[in-house]
Amino acid sequence: MAEPSVRKPALVLTKEGGSAPLLRARRCTCGHVSFPPQSFGCERCGREGGELSDVELATRGVLTAVVQVYVHSKIPVPYAIGRVQLDEGPAIDAPLDGREPLAIGTRVVGALTPTDDASSGAEFRFAREGSVQ
């Protein structure tokens, strides 16, 4: 079976073999990691150009805040969204796998979730570590 196409390929990277997706980021020589990735300059120190390089972030981390959203003009509700402190540094906000309620402190990992709109590809969401491959 072919890998599903991924929404937001500028942010999300998949590797052959079905492992957890990775996130694309940029690391400055000062150590600051930009996610989402951008090439304009380092937000911490202002360095630019060759001082910034592509990195891939593993998506394992800890959920530090989680909420259900009940009102939205375009997205079916309710849906869950959370903040995840990645083991590799940045804290990022992303949709959560809605199959089970996830509490603060839960170990999570990125997963690609098929959406109702198959043509737009699978969506990156965080899910409980161990619940996905």
Place this chain on the structure above:
Amino acid sequence: MSKGLAALRPIYVVGIGLARYGKPSETSFVELGLTAVRAAVSDAAIPFREVQSASVGTVTLGMAAGRAFLRYMGATGLAIQQVENASASGSTAFRQACLEVASGMSDVALAVGVDKAAPVNSAASKTGIGSLAGAAMIPAAAFALMADDVMHRYDVKAEDLARIAVKNHANAAHNPFAHFQKARTLEEVLSEPKIAGALTRSQCCPIGDGAAAVIVASEAAIKRLGIAQKRAVRVVASVARSERVYAPGQWATVELTRETVASAYEQASVGPKDLDVVEVHDAFSIEELLYMEALGLCDGNEAAAWVRAGKTAVGGSCAVSASGGLIAMGHPLGPTGVGQVCEITRQLRGEAGARQQPNARVGLAHMVGVGQVCIVHVLRAD
């Protein structure tokens, strides 16, 4: 070496005026803006021709809003500039008026905010940089995440957040310019539909129409124009900052507020214990709780107890959002920061009626704008 207001000549708010905040209506921005400006001019009891400069805070109206309504005050030839700084647009317009008068470039300057509810057009959406959450991260969700984190780390319950909305709606019930003017019980607030996380409907600010205006003057202008000095309220700090990179686990809006407020305290030679009235960017109930801590009113573990004990209610140790705040007075964008200055001025004059904080001498106005930027002013009754 940068200078604070203390190093420049003294400046005073001498006139305030508002057009009631409310649901989107057929009333044009021209009428809203003129209502607020005429009220401010009348409050100062000066002729409009004495106003040398106008800073117009607006987010939704489009270019060249100022001339389009100020011309009907009589086209005096005054300087007009438009200021857009997201939710802090009005606060930034007020800061511009303050800086013009403090520097001596104007003797009398007007800050006016006016907006009609409309879709906004943000530059950040045009950078080409996406986000994982995208449209799913509505503002209420972003602040509900903060609430979830705070409720996990501190002794804060969903009821404590709801109590902030109860207090602010009760204050707004005494404010004839507020969007909502109806008190709500704790049970009512808790039983409303949830928007995101713990935040129910009336813990989230309404965005609507409105206008607010403030006139700033020098001592020389006060003497020359015969303005009542005892109703003039001195502006003792004006500070603007923008977001830096903060450590993981810190919330940018809180850290940015902490930094901006610290500069404002230094400039005004005051501390949190001196504050009698505070207007904060309480677009969501959780924000007021977080800013209480960032302002140094209390520490994070005490904030909920402060709310439960009524310390931030009118009559408490520091009245927070006596106007009703963004939650209940409303958040029409451009007017909001100017409206905060109107409320602080009214309080420091002792003219706030049923929502008057007793013996109010020092007040602070705080706004953040998406991006993020933060503007803080401190006012003092001399």
